[in-house]
Amino acid sequence: MNKTSLWLLTGFMTFTSLANESYSVPAIIYAKQKVNVANEHGGRLTFVLLQGKSFKKGEILVSIDSEFEQKQLGLLLSQQKNMKAKIALQQSRIDDYNNLVNQNVMADDTRKQQLMDLYDSKVALDLLAQKILRLQFVIAKKNIIAPFDGVVTANHALAHEVVQVSQPLLTILNPTSLHVRAKVPATIIAKLDWQSAFESVNGEKNRLQPDYRMALIEEQSNTVELSYRADVTRHTSGQYITLHLNKL
Secondary structure, three states, rough: OHHHHHHHHHHHHHHHHHHHHEEEEEEEEEOEEEEEEEEOOOEEEEEEEEOOOOEOOOOEEEEEEOOHHHHHHHHHHHHHHHHHHHHHHHHHHHHHHHHHHHOOOOOOHHHHHHHHHHHHHHHHHHHHHHHHHHHHHHHHEEEOOOOOOOEEEEEEOOOOOEOOOOOOOEEOOOOEEEEEEEEEEOOOOOEEEEEEEEEOOOEEEEEEEEEEEOOOOOOOOEEEEEEEEEEOEEEOOOEEEEEEEEEO
C-alpha cells in the first residue's frame, strides 16, 4: 500500500470515528470585542491609526483637530487667572475695611458695596470654571482612546479628511476575544453534550471551553445557538470551521 492510499485510509477511519462519536456542525469565528469607532464631534482628522496596526488600551486611535478649542481654552484660563487675582485683591481690601469699620473710621456702606463686588467676582469665577470644564471635555473627546488591547481591522476615514458627527472612522477588535458560534438543530440538542465540543486538528481533538448556550430556540431556523472560546493562535475573525459535539 503506497503512502497516498495509507493517508486516505487513515483520514477515512478518523472521519468515521468522529462521525460515530460526535455530531458535526458548521461554525464561525467571531470577536466579542469588535467595535466600529465613531466620533462625537466633527472636524478635520489629524491622526488615524491605520489598518493592521496593533494598539494598547488607553492609546490614541483617532485625533480630531482641536486648535480652535485650544485657543479658546487658553483665553479662558487667562481670564480665570486674572479673576482669581482680582478676588484676592478684593478680599484683602475688605479685610482692611473691616478693621476701619471696627475702629469707626469708615462707614459700613462702603464695606457692604465691596462685599457685593466680591460676590459678583466669585460668581464670574464659577462661570469661567464651568466653561473651562466643558471645553476641556470637548477637547478630550477629540482624542478617541482605545478601550482595550487590539488591532485595527478597517479604516473608514483617513488623516486630513473632514468628518461629520457620528461618522464611522475605523473598526477595531481584540484578537484575544475570539469565540466560536454554532447553531445546532433543536431536535438533536438534547442528544449532545454541548459542553464537550472540539475541533479536529490533524486527527487530534482540540477541546473548546464553553462560553454559553442560548436558553431559547431560534424560531426561524429551529436551532439553538452555542458559543465557545476559540484558539486565538489558529483562527481569525470571520473564519469558518467545523465544530464537533460529543454524543451522549
